[in-house]
Amino acid sequence: MPNPANKIRNWLKENRVAGVHLVQKMVQENSTRGNESGTQAVVIEKCRQLGLLLDIWEIGDNELKNHPAYFCDRESFEGNPNLVAVLKGTGGGKSMILNGHIDIVPVGDEASWTYDPFSGHIEEGKLYGRGATDMKGGNAALLLAIEAIIASGIKLKGDIIFQSVIEEESGGAGTLAAVLRGYQADGAIIPEPTNMKIFPRQQGSMWFRITVPGKAAHGGTRYEGISAIEKSVQVIQGLQQLEKRRNERIEDPLYKGIPIPIPINIGKISSGEWPSSVPDTAIIEGRMGIAPGETMESAQFEMETCLKELNEQDAWLRENPLKLEWFGARWLPGSLESDHPLMINLIDSFKEITGEAPVIEASPWGTDGGILSNVGDTPVVVFGPGVTKVAHDANEYIVLEEMFTASEVIALTLLKWCGIQGND
């Protein structure tokens, strides 16, 4: 009789086509913010077929909205539910949260895509589409791990708490709502695209908006105005300097080899209404990375100080200062000890399945792990298939082979973490 690990492996091998079909269906549904319900329906139907206990609800109650970790500018959650689906254990084992977000970022410039961003096109072992890597491939890996365990007739002692949440890309209100609904566990895995690396640290991040003042004038006498675009160039350069200073301080060996451990990303700029006018205002929006050991407040203070310096160095800005807002999304940083039992378990499982030692690094981006660990008091490790490089890019894809390997590693970790009934 094959042992449980072999049963899992065989099941995943034999059900490859169905597994690919599952992730393809998930990718083919656009689940950008406010449109999550289509993909969520695919996931709900899958969980229903697996016989999991379903908890489907629309988030947004007052407890959530008044929570200090709630940073969200979304007006309505109607029609786009959160999902938690539980595989109850027989008792006496450790519980595990498997957390994945269903929301995806916008497609960007569609012309840069070779295939339709929602095609789910497969070529040379890669499945293409917005969200394939971030993180529908990871979510499918979770579902396949659960299905492999159930289909193999293995009964676990501890609970598996599968979470398919909205709002991760906008600051984690979905995961926060799940925590506040009472879902906690002895451990959690988030299969964000780590490229199969294991991330015990999660960088935090915050969104900022800088309003740059100018003074309108006719473009033909532009010297009579103050260009908000020219002033924005100074702000961009100031932020680049700030990013440099902040990253030079990072000494955590887990960030070794990462060019910019805690980036300041300038994601948007918008200024001006008319080619022949000097623009009187510019709006810059971006994302500031927060180091695992750092508080949100100290990072905010550093940026405020940077903008104050920019104001002082410029005659116009001295009288018309830059305005800084922290808005929308916010991801708390998180950190797990490298020798935590969950780390040891996952590392061992990885070695067993792949025959190689995993790469252990600090994540260069935020995840919902900060909420799970800081608010939900649940130890978190981030590990999943897919390369970050393509996560928010055109032609995003997931390498299907990796997705199945991740699924197997996670399933094996679950067997050891939750414990198998009748195995002791």
Add this chain to the structure above:
Amino acid sequence: MPNPANKIRNWLKENRVAGVHLVQKMVQENSTRGNESGTQAVVIEKCRQLGLLLDIWEIGDNELKNHPAYFCDRESFEGNPNLVAVLKGTGGGKSMILNGHIDIVPVGDEASWTYDPFSGHIEEGKLYGRGATDMKGGNAALLLAIEAIIASGIKLKGDIIFQSVIEEESGGAGTLAAVLRGYQADGAIIPEPTNMKIFPRQQGSMWFRITVPGKAAHGGTRYEGISAIEKSVQVIQGLQQLEKRRNERIEDPLYKGIPIPIPINIGKISSGEWPSSVPDTAIIEGRMGIAPGETMESAQFEMETCLKELNEQDAWLRENPLKLEWFGARWLPGSLESDHPLMINLIDSFKEITGEAPVIEASPWGTDGGILSNVGDTPVVVFGPGVTKVAHDANEYIVLEEMFTASEVIALTLLKWCGIQGND
């Protein structure tokens, strides 16, 4: 019996309240592009009361659209007519076009306005509102000059061809349509806000759009993408250098004292969709000033060369070059000899009315004068009330006293130019 000039002066003095009311009504109607009809209706009603021959038509026929000087991206002119209103002379005199545009630029940041941009609020001799200076104050000065002549019982020999055109702020399709409809004259005055200076030269200008390519990535690993915003900073700096080189060449003494005779104004930038993503494209739009002696083509070639150099200096742009488009508005440069009879007449009238010598300069911005002179073969001088500095700015205003002075100078010029019947 008072002489004609005194009659004009007295009439303007006695009808000040009505004159202020006229410009106020014009300013209170928003006439941004596509919404010109409200202000135009005020002007049409005034011309009807004055008994002028009205020619009201919607522009946009094929002759216009196929004309080489037609540069316009507007889809429909429906409901927003052009107006030409003629005061026929008794014969034997020189004709004069009085040309003003009815369209205004957008209001910009409304929060920067002390009063509603369409209030027509009057305080300390200034009337406030978008378009007050550019150029409803000038248009009112023209109408008051015509009314003063008519009301004073003066019969002119030459025709006065009053034009209230759309589309000046977007490249002059309204004036071009009037030229193609057959309106030409021995001279033309355009009362754009010259701050009562006399401009025999008109700078031309063109609108450009530069598409800056980037490469999307997750902001947390922004080093895996290429920021279109960072590349835009290089483009902005390159355009600043180009502007510097082009202006260092200008030697026309009429541009003496103008800080940037032919500016390159960057009026708009837009890039990015998401704070946490590296933006994959940026759009920069602006206005390139053309020197009176320069061709549009040679200026275009200079900018193309500048962008080519930027491409060559950058590894990313070398493979993903900047894209340049010339779109929408275009104003031909124009030039009148300083000793042209129209110049001498206007200068003399200015001296008679104000007791001072006028300042003669080259205009730092384009006007419809380029079309009137180049296409319509009509000598043009630009002279009007209002300061350019506030033209496209918040809290735009017209100094009412200046408006009446300009009106008197123009009326006196008309008397001499068109000739008074029975006066020889």
